[in-house]
Amino acid sequence: MRAQVVLFDGFDPLDAIGPYETLGAGGLQVELVTAEGPRDVPSGLAFSLRATARLDPLAAGLLVVPGAAGHDEDGVVALLGNAAETLKTPLRQALENNDLTVTTVCGGSLLLAMAGLITGRTATTNHLGLHALEAMGVNAVRTRIVDDGDLVTAAGVTSGVDLGLYLVEREVGARKAVEVETLFAHERRGTVWSAA
Structure with a gap:
């Protein structure tokens, strides 16, 4: 299975590298991509x-959208807004693709919401952005991971490894996820909210 990790100017490196390494260790073909x-x-x-x-x-396969990183909230919001504009068309196409699951880490769900692509969907983001997500018409849930079928979102910046492990379990199997957890010496945190 292929996983694409989307990079854009100002992306948060931990949001991208956590899932990149975890999915790769789980046996997926992972690559860093841009528009x-x-x-x-x-x-x-x-x-x-x-x-x-x-x-x-x-x-x-899978598409991972990270959030942005910066030293102030206004700067991060501006980076996400710029990325939402640049990525709007390909992300809309990705969400319409029945063979692709779109996933996000931290502010990645805000990027999708700013692009107007997940109105009415259920998602999570960094706890500081939950109200903004809700204000953009998204059912914001305060949990580590939200599985809304073809849209899987993870909360704060450190949730990228947990997202990767969840996706390995969902797409490859629990045995492989446990192998990766053991390899990384990482125990998953938090609750997974599921539409099912």
Whole structure:
């Protein structure tokens, strides 16, 4: 199974790398992608990661959307707004793709909401953004992970590894998820809210 981790200018590195490593350890083919294709992408924390491919919203598998990082709330909101504008069309296509599950870490769900793509859906985000998510027409739930079928969202910045483990369990199986938990010496935290 393929997993694409979307990078954009100002992304939060931990939001991207946590799921990247966890999904890779779970046996998925993981790649860093951008809307523009291969390039060095500056994070919000003064270093860059290299995206190796163009985002393919029509592919099967998983798509991970991180949040943004910065030193003040207004800056983070501006980065998310810019990314929402740049990524709106491919993310809409991804959400319409029945063979793709869109996932987010931290402010990634805010990015989707700012783009107007998850109105009426159930999601979570960093506890500081729950009211903003709700104000944009999303059913915001204060929990670690929300599984709303083809949209799976995770709360704060450290939830990326938990999201990765949950997705490994959901897509590959519990045995593989336990193997990755053991490899990483990490015990998952929090509750998974599920539409089912």
